[in-house]
Amino acid sequence: MTKQLEEVRAERDELAVAERVFHRISEQLELAADEMVKICWLxxxxxxxxAGLSESGNLATR
Known part of the structure; x- marks a missing residue:
């Protein structure tokens, strides 16, 4: 019974670590998505x- 309890606790601890990693990655992906939106807008x-400069003839050519 003691061995089973230790195994369950170890598994619980592993799951807690995995959950923290998941949350960190989720936050990073959200920040990356926000940056991608800004880049697309720019x-x-x-x-x-x-396009507006080209149509008006104000686009400098090399």
């Missing part, structure tokens, strides 16, 4: 600006 804004 890129779309630059494309719109470049």
């Amino acid at each position: 890129l779309s804004h630059r494309v719109e600006t470049a």
Whole structure:
């Protein structure tokens, strides 16, 4: 009975560690997703600006 209790406690501790890792990774993914949204917004804004300059003839050529 004591051995079984030790095994259950060890498994519980392992699950607690796995849960903490899961939460950390989830937070990192959420931050990464937020950054991707910002990048996409910035890129779309630059494309719109470049397209507007191109249509108006103000786009500098090399």
